[in-house]
Amino acid sequence: MSSILTYDEKVAKYKSIIKFENVSAGTAYGGPATPANHMGMLMKDYITDTKKGFQAYIDYIKLVDNEAPIDFLNTPYPGMMHVILTTMWLAKVKIPGRELPDDDLWQIDEKPVIDRETYDFIIENGFEAFREMVLPKVIDMEEVKQFMQYISEEGPQQSKAFIENGFPLVSEIATAPPFEILSGARSMPKFFMDCYKIADKIKEAQDVMLPKVIENSINMLTNANAIGAWVGGWRGASGLVSPKIWDKLVWPYMKEMALAMLDKGFIPVFHLDQNWDRDIERFLEMPAKSCVLNTDGMTDLRRARKLLGDHVAFMGDVPAPLLSTASADKVSDYVKKLIDDVGIKGTIITSGCDAPANAKFENMVAMIKTAAEYK
């Protein structure tokens, strides 16, 4: 059954979870691609026919909510998702109906579009000049214009619909630290090699990029009257990069972005794909009870809770394979065990990363229902 909480009460609940003052676990929906199939839309129409696509998105969430109460949304509707991803990672994105079959999921086509000399270009010319140079290589700029128009026309309506339906969107946008942006544009294998060979140069470029990245993020959050945003940790995961790289090129930038959000009253959600066990204690460097770690099932949350105590709230972490292939009972068992181990205080149950496009409806319901009813 739907939550009895109003929109404002849910926002208050979110804040109470971050303060570890909650009396029940929170539940969040996060699955940009999940609704399409269940609502009978081809993926190509779902992401390009934005009015219908958004309606399918919110209708799907309401269907889940009718069975199991959703407190918050961790992902927005993915209208023209390829433009968002391209502008975030400066990499080409293949989309259904164009480069991919009509009902396939969008995919990043990661090829290097910058070379080693580009770091000097960034240092000399700044982040905006760099973006202006790279973007036309990875996307038709006409599409960027169309996206801007779509956001300005439909963004406010979408926000209104979330409020009217009682679903606070706690992660309005995904922000990418400089490390992630460069990794996308240079391609991960080449960028990682650069990190070994010319780390100081990359640091210099990232130092130039960071203030503008922060300024752009804060502007977007302010314009949207947002609650908070993802600080993306994808290629910078502890499981992927050596400590030397992480300490120098990943964490200082993620931290500064999150602190800047906090400073302006937005709640940072560290969206952490892959394994962050090695460096999990570094989140103690954030102000206590101020942010959320959003993990995908690969980071050991039991260990994290022991090390972090009530310093940082968790949002996670039902793994994608469980949601798409397992039974509802198995999903429910996973959630119960997670709650048994990490407790309900400072805990929001949701899918690990995004719920997959082929997540079973009954599994999404089982995840939310168990979180809401167990303890």
Added chain:
Amino acid sequence: MSIILQLIADLEDEKVLVEVEKQLNDGKSPTEIFAECQDGMNEVGKRFQEGEYYVSDLMMAGNIFKEVNEVIKPYFSSEDGETLGTVVLGTVDGDIHDIGKDLVYAMLSAGNFEVIDVGVDAKPEIFVQALKENPNAKVLALSCLLTTCYDAIKETVEAVTEAGLRENVKIIIGGGPVDQSVVDYSGADKFGKDAQEAVTIAKELMEL
């Protein structure tokens, strides 16, 4: 511990190349140098499994190994280069991701396997064809980063079975969202949680 082994294990890329060229010029057998490089890669794999090294280190090592290989290759005669076995590798139908696959390629090659890479977005028949063309291949390695491609793994396993090749070929799967539940779902034999484990499993399945 040989100098080359040590330099590769410590990811000293430029020094490795200088040392390899020096030893070749001094007349040392390329086969022996190559074996030391492989030992270096084994040490990298060991450090990865022990948690001392991370994926970026594996990538760096793979890159060094590739560069060294390019230097040594011209010195090999045709009878050199006996491998442990052949693996057919690719990313399954509908999935265009290649980073994980390429890393597995690098680690298997460094582990002295011959690797037949069929690329990304490969339909089941492409894998079947590669297995037919390489009847000595005992392992098929399937990479997948999208949960929506679990069916493509399953269909590939079924295609291998239908082609009458399944008895002779073990199938391993890997990629971000792949775990034992996907092995159960698809009918594959095992999953590897990382590129280094792909080497361990390939050896295990080939009973090496």
